[in-house]
Amino acid sequence: MTHPPLPDLILEPLVRAALLEDLGTYGDITTRTVIPAGTRYTALLQAREAGVASGLQLAALAFRLVDPGLTVTAHAVDGDTIGPGSLLMEITGEAASILSAERVALNFAGRLSGIATLTAAFVAETQGTAARITCTRKTTPGLRLVEKQAVLHGGGFNHRFSLSDAILIKDNHIAAAGGVRPVLQAVKARASHMIRTEIEVDRLDQLAEVLDEGGADVVLLDNMTTEMMIEAVALNAGRLILEASGNMRLERVAEVAATGVDYISSGALTHSARTLDLGLDF
Structure with a gap:
């Protein structure tokens, strides 16, 4: 059964709180120190093992909240069955922005995909x-x-x-x-x-x-x-x-x-x- 995504408006406070926790009082000082401004990259979010995807909507929201200028392209949606190497998302834009959102995005997607995967095993x-x-x-x-x-x-x-x-x-x-x-x-x-x-x-x-x-x-x-x-x-x-x-x-x-x-x-x-x-x- 396919479940429609929740409105971003409902999810945004959760993601925003996680980003504020991770960015602390002064932001990502590592990235600001070592990555030259204007450096652009494309990052790939991929599965390293089999399971069921969840939290991808929150991961995408994390990138967009850090930098609305990032281009986030979905290659999977929540509820999809995924395998090792499956491409889930592609993010293009300022390297510093991608790096600053990375951990929060992965925390949500990894944690929630784990729950979805265990649930599927029970089902x-x-x-x-x-x-x-x-x-x-x-x-x-x-x-x-x-x-x-x-x-x-x-x-x-x-x-x-x-x-x-x-x-x-x-x-x-x-x-x-x-x-x-x-x-x-x-x-x-x-x-x-x-x-x-x-x-x-x-x-x-x-x-x-x-x-x-x-x-x-x-x-x-x-x-x-x-x-x-x-x-x-x-x-x-x-x-x-x-x-x-x-x-x-x-x-x-x-x-x-x-x-x-x-x-x-x-x-x-x-x-x-x-x-x-x-x-x-x-």
Whole structure:
């Protein structure tokens, strides 16, 4: 599935903040010292290993923010499958400008391509099932939007973007409110009809309570064994959406998907993805 790019207006504050952090109080003193003014070059942004591209829009924005006079030519777009040596972007103009934006551009593109690549690996393990891979809120502070976008580029789906998106009742909510039934009764009494509700359970008797009480749209099966998930799917009988979460390692995904759950969520997609090796060379 192709996802349209976000407006640059939304992404610009993220890139601008990263550039300000990197340029410090006095700019790129190395480049200003050793590169004669007016020196022009063409730089190639290339992949050094296979993966799925993401963050290229942010990389291009980094170059343009440093110097609107740079010519940035895209040879790949976010979501493309890439291989070693794939040309992703060509940047032509003042060498000093290219060098000053290089690290920020690579940081975004490498980090986000790593997330997209790991997501694609998870998605591949669900082939032949109806299960979808989704991320969590375990993201880098300030970068949630683009990290979740990278999950989409890898073929996954997005969970909540913030606490205000939906009601997600977790174990601590249940404990503080006095049980499964009281929290669901509170939802039915107080929640807007426009808001969806998910509740976390880690036992089958809790799932039975949820099904009996009503008030939830989605049930999160937390840290259940595969055998318990199979029982949960049978008990649910298609009534509510089921999401499996907790200890969702890549090597376990196919087994979990085969249980019949609708979604598999993993924080590892965003908090443990390895940066994809990309390089910028003149």
